[in-house]
Amino acid sequence: MLDRTPDDSRHVARDADAKPVRFRGGGFTPATSRWAGLLALVAVLGLWQLIGSLALINPLFLPTPLGILRALYRLAESGALWQHLSASLLRILSGWALGTASGIVVGFAIGLWRIARSIGITFVSALFPIPKIAVLPLLILWLGIGEQPKIATIALGVFFSTTISVYSGVDAVPRNLIRMAQSFDVPFPTIVRKVIWPGALPSILAGFRITASVALMLVVSAEMIGAETGIGTFVLQAGNLMQTDQLMAGILMLSLFGLAVGKLISLLEARLLHWR
Amino acid sequence: MDLIAETISHRFDALDVLDGVSFSVGAGEVVAIVGPSGCGKSTLLSILGGLLQPSAGQALLRGAPPPGCLNPLTFVFQDFALLPWASVEDNVAFPLLHTSLSAQQRMTAVADALRRTGLLDFRTAFPKQLSGGMRQRVGIARALVVRPAILLMDEPLSALDSQTRELLMEDFVDLLADGTMGAVYVTHNLEEAVRLADRIVVLSRRPGRIRKVVTVPATRRARGDAATRAQLLDLQSELWALIRTEAIDAEREVQHA
Numbered sequence: 001m002l003d004r005t006p007d008d009s010r011h012v013a014r015d016a017d018a019k020p021v022r023f024r025g026g027g028f029t030p031a032t033s034r035w036a037g038l039l040a041l042v043a044v045l046g047l048w049q050l051i052g053s054l055a056l057i058n059p060l061f062l063p064t065p066l067g068i069l070r071a072l073y074r075l076a077e078s079g080a081l082w083q084h085l086s087a088s089l090l091r092i093l094s095g096w097a098l099g100t101a102s103g104i105v106v107g108f109a110i111g112l113w114r115i116a117r118s119i120g121i122t123f124v125s126a127l128f129p130i131p132k133i134a135v136l137p138l139l140i141l142w143l144g145i146g147e148q149p150k151i152a153t154i155a156l157g158v159f160f161s162t163t164i165s166v167y168s169g170v171d172a173v174p175r176n177l178i179r180m181a182q183s184f185d186v187p188f189p190t191i192v193r194k195v196i197w198p199g200a201l202p203s204i205l206a207g208f209r210i211t212a213s214v215a216l217m218l219v220v221s222a223e224m225i226g227a228e229t230g231i232g233t234f235v236l237q238a239g240n241l242m243q244t245d246q247l248m249a250g251i252l253m254l255s256l257f258g259l260a261v262g263k264l265i266s267l268l269e270a271r272l273l274h275w276r
Numbered sequence: 277m278d279l280i281a282e283t284i285s286h287r288f289d290a291l292d293v294l295d296g297v298s299f300s301v302g303a304g305e306v307v308a309i310v311g312p313s314g315c316g317k318s319t320l321l322s323i324l325g326g327l328l329q330p331s332a333g334q335a336l337l338r339g340a341p342p343p344g345c346l347n348p349l350t351f352v353f354q355d356f357a358l359l360p361w362a363s364v365e366d367n368v369a370f371p372l373l374h375t376s377l378s379a380q381q382r383m384t385a386v387a388d389a390l391r392r393t394g395l396l397d398f399r400t401a402f403p404k405q406l407s408g409g410m411r412q413r414v415g416i417a418r419a420l421v422v423r424p425a426i427l428l429m430d431e432p433l434s435a436l437d438s439q440t441r442e443l444l445m446e447d448f449v450d451l452l453a454d455g456t457m458g459a460v461y462v463t464h465n466l467e468e469a470v471r472l473a474d475r476i477v478v479l480s481r482r483p484g485r486i487r488k489v490v491t492v493p494a495t496r497r498a499r500g501d502a503a504t505r506a507q508l509l510d511l512q513s514e515l516w517a518l519i520r521t522e523a524i525d526a527e528r529e530v531q532h533a
Contacts, residue, residue, distance in 0.1 A: 183326075
């Protein structure tokens with residue numbers, strides 16, 4: 001019988017024994033509160049400033065946030081900040097571009113051709129775990145004591161991470177899309193350009209985040225070992241001279257640079273991966 | 277144009293999947309392939325479409341393709357296989373990118389395929405914005421844009437709910453009505469097979485061999501009538517009786533694998 005009254009209320013009438021079903025589905029949602037993070041940051045900075053202002057900790061060990069900002073302002077005014085920053089940026093950009101370009105080429109070769117995979121993975125597995133900064137003395141021996149060994153160190157660090165993220169990305173492209181393209185007789189270069197490249201892009205961009213951090217770490221390390229200018233050199237010198245406010249101003253610059261790069265990559269992802 | 281499966285056999289390493297399967301499908305004809313899970317239906321379709329080399333036997337094409345045909349054997353995939361980064365329009369245009377068609381001819385062909393599948397209003401949408409049924413319509417539009425001689429459909433409706441399936445089956449009947457396209461239709465669903473096929477090839481459990489070829493009575497248009505439906509239900513029962521025991525064995529085999 002399909003003839004039923006739309007109101008089935010005799011079954012839903014509440015009696016004394018009826019209790020609401022307890023909600024058990026809360027939590028485990030990766031949502032963030034818009035203001036909580038900012039408030040927490042302001043609270044920590046405020047507490048830090050208060051501790052410094054009350055002279056509870058010697059500013060030689062922990063300068064106040066305002067002291068650090070003053071040191072940063074003085075550095076900017078004197079031109080020293082731009083001198084160090086531009087030297088580091090030039091090394092990072094050159095090394096990152098070199099490592100990324102070669103990593104993308106090798107990563108695609110490993111992802112697309114069997115021979116390249118067999119040879120490439122062997123070398124990548126053997127060389128990737130080596131801390132690249134340990135190779136700097138060898139690179140100085142080979143390339144001299146100019147900019148080249150520092151740029152080459154950064155390029156090496158970026159190259160291996162990029163290679164891995166690119167061939168992992170190529171591997172992760174759904175095979176059904178490639179089969180679909182093959183079923184329409186789409187030529188190999190078009191499959192690479194229209195299917196594999198966009199399919200691997202999420203992994204490649206995720207790799208950019210990692211390689212940006214790698215480049216930042218390596219430039220600071222390389223500059224601490226042998227350079228006259230650069231944020232790494234500046235931080236080391238400030239530490240040696242016990243100029244803690246300047247040291248922390250240098251660290252702040254590194255942090256701001258990292259944040260700016262992260263934001264840039266997020267913008268790139270939003271533009272290129274809007275389809276996700 | 278006819279597609280001929282000539283004693284096709286296939287094995288994956290030590291596993292015999294297909295054994296001497298032969299049949300043919302011509303213009304305007306729909307041949308459904310049914311059988312228990314793992315009997316090699318999708319493998320057979322991949323071989324017929326040139327995506328897999330058979331261990332023995334071959335797939336042959338006989339006769340000239342229809343006028344304007346750009347890809348005689350064209351797949352419609354179970355999982356739609358749409359490019360998630362491309363709009364509906366770009367997905368449908370994808371098979372034309374490497375052809376000799378001019379930009380204007382491509383646009384016309386894409387618009388025609390979108391119109392035939394009721395997607396004109398969705399041309400700028402991305403796959404993630406579409407329901408399963410609409411995604412499969414995009415898959416069908418992409419297949420139609422190359423004016424295929426034979427459609428190779430690999431369980432095209434299995435990922436869809438029953439209402440969408442019903443609607444798309446009606447669309448298939450309309451698309452096949454002009455008699456220019458043939459189709460090989462792989463399915464688990466016997467109702468789809470009897471609604472759409474002219475002949476049903478029943479495969480045995482692995483290695484898949486042809487157990488029986490059943491001709492479906494009545495035209496596709498007439499199969500929606502109440503009287504014909506009863507007749508088709510009988511045929512469906514007959515097919516199920518053929519497959520049931522082997523389907524149970526196949527299910528147990530999969531569970532123990």
